[in-house]
Amino acid sequence: MRRGAEFGVPVQPVAVNMPVIVTRKDRIVADIQANLFRALATQPNITYVEGEARFLSPQELDIDGQTYLVEKTIIAAGARTYIPPITGLEETGYITSREALNLQHVPQKLVIVGGGYIALEYARMYHEFGSQVTVLGRNPQVAPTEDVDIANALADIMREDGIAIYTSAPVVATRKENGQKVVIAEINGQQREFFADEILVAAGRKPNGDQLNAEAAGIKLNSTAIEADEQLRTSAPNIWAIGDVTGGYMFTHMATAEGPYAALNAVKDAGRVVDYRVVPRAVFTYPTIGSVGLTEAEAQQQGYDYTVGSVPFNGGRAKAIGEARGLLKMIAEAKTGRILGCHILGAHADELIHEVAVAMKAGDGTIKAITDTIHIHPTLSEMVKSAAKAAR
Secondary structure: OOOHHHHOOOOOOOOOOHHHHHHHHHHHHHHHHHHHHHHHHOOOOOOOOOOOEEEEEOOEEEEOOEEEEOOOEEEOOOEEEOOOOOEOHHHHOOEOHHHHOOOOOOOOEEEEEOOOHHHHHHHHHHHHHOOEEEEEOOOOOOOOOOOHHHHHHHHHHHHHOOOEEEOOOOEEEEEEEOOEEEEEEEEOOEEEEEEEOEEEEOOOEEEOHHHOOHHHHOOOEEOOEEOOOOOOEOOOOOEEEOHHHHOOOOOHHHHHHHHHHHHHHHHHOOOOOOOOOOOOEEEOOOOEEEEEEOOHHHHHHOOOOEEEEEEEOOOHHHHHOOOOOOEEEEEEEOOOOEEEEEEEEEOOHHHHHHHHHHHHHOOOOEOHHHHOOOOOOOOOOHHHHHHHHHOO
């Protein structure tokens, strides 16, 4: 709306009503949850029990004082926000991503501790709402699990738009001063201070495996994550685990994909194995990151002889909708053309990446499946074909 004049439709002024935004969000979430519980209620073989569960033994669960005898268990206990040990943080006060979704006001100054996908998504969101946002990440690049070229390009765009992003900038302490919060980070060997109305801690997620008394069931933990094999079975032979609690790919769609595998393995001893080679993921920033498969660094570390096709996100459709910032990067095995990974930074990258995921999963998984397919012009997806052609 602020860019309306660029398209010949000026809209002024543009303001944000946080209570209305939060109310709309709550309504959408409540509707999704209601549909899920409604689906459970219509299944005659499902008994739904609400409460906090802890293991008493491999075959016993305590749920708020009531003991349940269980033959087999599937754990999907999720994860929680990781709060790093920062001097003064508890006394200064902070919010997590949960509270940031319920703020009834727009902070004038928001400092975000962390440089991963959660930090970047909230940085962009509150920047658009009107906050002066500073991101302090401890890693050498933002979005450290993403391809370095994509991550650096996103950081450049966010900086260009007015978001202050610092990498290799671990936060060492916080304090209060004259009614404001102060965040102290170490940057280039020196301590720098950043003033904030709110401090958002977005330094990662911590699996909830340590909340279940897992030891009583004979379940091995890796820190707070539950160890599970390729069939999602834990060290206890009658217990399986899926989703964030295993510390693997922490995406809702990953847990959704793992669920049927664990169910079939637990109930029918099906021996199903999840294919983690093709797991699409997204960072819902502006522009968006969509990725699948190996980054270039991972392909190099694993010893592949590979080619890279990289093209700017500036096709005709991208220019027409005013979203011509970003890039597409395709990584393929040099000899066979098999797609090893693809990484997109640009408008609707979270949708575009599925074309590559399907190509990787189907047939021989080569770039030929994309390059030989006719793409509509003008569309954003024809840029995926351009990247594939560049990787030949």
